[in-house]
Amino acid sequence: MKKKVERSVILNYVAIFGGVFLNFALSFLSYKVELPMYFDSIGTIGVAAVCGMLPGFLVAVFTNLICSLYNPFAIYYAILSVLMAGVTAVFVHRKYFKKKYMYLVFILILALISGGLGAIIQFLLLGQPQYVEVSHLSEYMATHFGLNFYVWFFLVNTCLNIVDKGIAVWIVFLVLKFIPEKNLDGIWDIGWQQRPLTPVELKRIKLSSKKNGGKLQKRVSRMLVIAAFTMTIIMGVISMHLFYTNAKERYIANATGAAKMASNVINTDRLDAYAKKGHEVGDYIEIENALYDIRSNFEGVEYLYVVRIREDGCQFIFDLATDTEEPYAPGEIVPFEEAFEEYLPALFAGEEIAPIESNEKSGWVVTKYYPVKDYSGNTVCYACADVKMDYVSDYFKGYVIKVVLIFSGFFLLILAYGMWLSRYFLVYPINSMAACTNDFMSDDDNQTALEENVRKIKALDIHTGDEIENLYRTLCTMTESTSEKMKDVRQQAKAINQMQTGLIITMADLVENRDSDTGYHIQKTADYVKIILAGLKKKGYYSKKLTPKFIADVEMSAPLHDIGKINIPDAVLNKPGKLTDEEYEIMKTHTTAGKAIMEKAISTVKGESYLKEARNMAAYHHEKWDGSGYPEGLKGEVIPLSARIMAVADVFDALTARRVYKDPMPFEKAMDIIVKDSGTHFDPKCVEVFVDAEKEVRRVLKKYQE
The missing domain is CATH 1.10.3210.10 (Hypothetical protein af1432)
Structure with a gap:
């Protein structure tokens, strides 16, 4: 049995590595020739059909992980591959394919997962279809046949995946026809830490577990779901918090760098002339262009301007236009926003202040004021850079979507592994011992049945290598000892009965002889x-x-x-x-x-x-x-x-x-x-x-x- 298990393990490893390689090779080829189909699920479907759900999940996750080396969006589709592996394992395990029409149902479900959910993921990540050809076809259908563009994209993508998954399913099941079913059963049974149970025994255990409420399975499942979900949430929240903090700090650093660099190009001797005449001053346009160059080199900086601090507000010396807003005119005075009031004493004193976060006229921005000094070291104006936090917010939303998509695939993988571990190392061994013990107890009046049940318990061969195995060994010893003692008791009882029968006959003979x-x-x-x-x-x-x-x-x-x-x-x-x-x-x-x-x-x-x-x-x-x-x-x-x-x-x-x-x-x-x-x-x-x-x-x- 040990050799058989080792052979099954080796076959599972070979199948997993082979499935990942096949997915990677076909997906890479499809990506390079820019086909609007992936061909990255043949290995996943095949391994899930032959080896079961967990190996299928492993192939799905690692395929997308490796494919992300050349296609950065591949990792976000891991959840779809995992779902397809799960559906495949369920269909094969429950023998749905005995009915021919279930092949079509199976392909349609895979297409809806890969195409339908895939279309939603593309919109969440890109805001549009990933492939230009699919986008053009969807636009054409929407223009000529009505309905919304997004509806047509969903339908077109699903139809393409019907072809994609249809080819994959045809190839997989064509290969499976040449593999004997008994060999497939051996590969599927890799997880057993005991003698594999027959379908009849499994059904009996499930019925018994269901009759008793199935509390162990439910508790373990609930614990695994909560643990995996909690771990995923905690890791996701921590990573998103770190990302948001780092992104905000990076943008603030960009604002500081832009303001500092802008301060170096300002001619402090001509501030009055700039404020009065603006573009009429000879080097005004040259400085303004330099400021445009500075802004373009610092990601996230939306506004870059130079102001003088006055009692009646900020006087703009330089202000750059944006795609949506015109700049303030040179010399124009704008009242201080409320968020700046506590910093005014420091600004009037010409000091450098910390970045200011505000949400008023210009929206949600972080502003960095950097002092511009003259040759005497006095602050004569400030170079200012505003970072629009909308950039951080939008980027953060995209990051959240990516984190959720990535973690969801790994969440299902961890959950499947936990369920597999608990089923084969805990639930099946305990339920098997319980079933055999019930048989042992129910047949306590039949010595032959008792000895047969002892043999059945020993035949379970539970080898989890932990406390469950210790319990099993103790149970074997206890039942064997009990059977021997019951045998001795029966022999003694038989002798006593014979003696009692003799006494009864003797007593009856005493009466009859009278x-x-x-x-x-x-x-x-x-x-x-x-x-x-x-x-x-x-x-x-x-x-x-x-x-x-x-x-x-x-x-x-x-x-x-x-x-x-x-x-x-x-x-x-x-x-x-x-x-x-x-x-x-x-x-x-x-x-x-x-x-x-x-x-x-x-x-x-x-x-x-x-x-x-x-x-x-x-x-x-x-x-x-x-x-x-x-x-x-x-x-x-x-x-x-x-x-x-x-x-x-x-x-x-x-x-x-x-x-x-x-x-x-x-x-x-x-x-x-x-x-x-x-x-x-x-x-x-x-x-x-x-x-x-x-x-x-x-x-x-x-x-x-x-």
């Missing part, structure tokens, strides 16, 4: 009782009462039904003629005497339930169905069943037996009396099965007559 007129009465009534019990069982009468234990107890204790006769005087017991009324009353006391003897035995030998049936037969075998019997005049089913059975056996033997005062009654006449008294003296059901067993009754009668 009665010189009974002639095999004990043996015959015991056999008749067995016949009636078998007949009732066969017809399903009193099924709740006729348990194997009850039948064994009645058969064992039947010889004791006349134990009370040990108290009857010999003169009455062995009288050759008919008893007087007084003597008959004495004879009737054998029922109460028998009951007293058995109750004393029961109190002495506790737990021996067969003596309870011996007591019932000894006390009540002369009760009648209509309530006219003795000693208590019980009626119908109130009379214990064992006593009702013995009543038929006892009377039939009395009728057919030879006595000193009478000859044996013919079989047919005796049977007629039994039938006639059905429903008055006897339980009708007991009479019915006794009469039906005429052949067996004749055989017993003949046996003892000989």
Whole structure:
């Protein structure tokens, strides 16, 4: 088995590496020739179909990871590849492909995942289709056939992927047809840390787990989902926070650099001239162009300008135009915004101040004021650079989308690995042990079944290498020890039963030997009782009462039904003629005497339930169905069943037996009396099965007559 597992592991590794390489090769070729299809899922679908969900997920993630080396957008589609691997594994594992139309359903689902969701991802990342050809076709369809451009892009992309995934599925399943199914099963079963369970055993475990609420599987699944989701969220939030902070700091550094560089190109001697005449001053345009160059070299800088700080506001010396806004005119004075008020003392003092974040006229911006000094070292104006935080915000939104797409693929991979780990290292081993233990406990009354269940437990061969394996080893030892002890107990019980049977027969013989007129009465009534019990069982009468234990107890204790006769005087017991009324009353006391003897035995030998049936037969075998019997005049089913059975056996033997005062009654006449008294003296059901067993009754009668 170990060699088989190692072979399966090797085949899985080969399949995973082969799947990644095949995806990479076809995807790279498609990318280089600029086909509007990827051909990067053949390996993923094939590995998921052959090896299962987790290997399929690994191929999906690593394919997109490697493909991102030449196609930076590939990593964002990892979630789509993972979903396709999952769908493939489910379809194969549940054998959906037995129905031919499911191939078309399968291809359509893959196309919707890859094409439909892929179109949404392209819009989120690029704001437009990735391929120009797809964009042109979508525009053409929207222009000539109506509907929205985005709807047509969704449809066009999905249709292209129907072709793409159709080819992939055709290739994969064409190859799979040449691989024997038993080989595929061996590769799929790589995860087992025990003897692989058969489909029947798996179904039984699932039903048992479902019956008990499946709490272990649910708890483990819930824990894995929460852990993976929490880890993904924490990592995502931390990375996004770091990105946002770094991006903001980078833009602020750009604003500082732009302002500082701008301060170096300002001619401080001509500030008044710049403010009054602007572009009329000879070098104004030259400086302005230099400022444009500076702004273009610093990413994120939207506004670059030079101002003088005055009591009535900022006087603009230089201000650059943007795509959406005209610049302030040279010399124009603009009141201070509210966000600048706390910094005004420092500005009037000519000091450098920290970047100021504001959200007023110019929107959400961070402004850096850098002092421009004259030759004497005095601050005469400020070079200012504004970074629009909208850049950071927009960039951050795109980053969030990318993080979510990347982490979602890895999230599903981690979750699948955790589920695989818990299933094969925890859930299956524990449920297998539980199922075998239940079988072991339910068959505790059958030594052969116990020993067979011990073999089944040992055959599980759980080898997780952890506490679960230790538990399994302990369970094996415990069940084997229990089976051996139960075997010893059964042997002792068998010996005790034999001794008890001998004592019962001996006690019964003591009574019979005192009665010189009974002639095999004990043996015959015991056999008749067995016949009636078998007949009732066969017809399903009193099924709740006729348990194997009850039948064994009645058969064992039947010889004791006349134990009370040990108290009857010999003169009455062995009288050759008919008893007087007084003597008959004495004879009737054998029922109460028998009951007293058995109750004393029961109190002495506790737990021996067969003596309870011996007591019932000894006390009540002369009760009648209509309530006219003795000693208590019980009626119908109130009379214990064992006593009702013995009543038929006892009377039939009395009728057919030879006595000193009478000859044996013919079989047919005796049977007629039994039938006639059905429903008055006897339980009708007991009479019915006794009469039906005429052949067996004749055989017993003949046996003892000989």
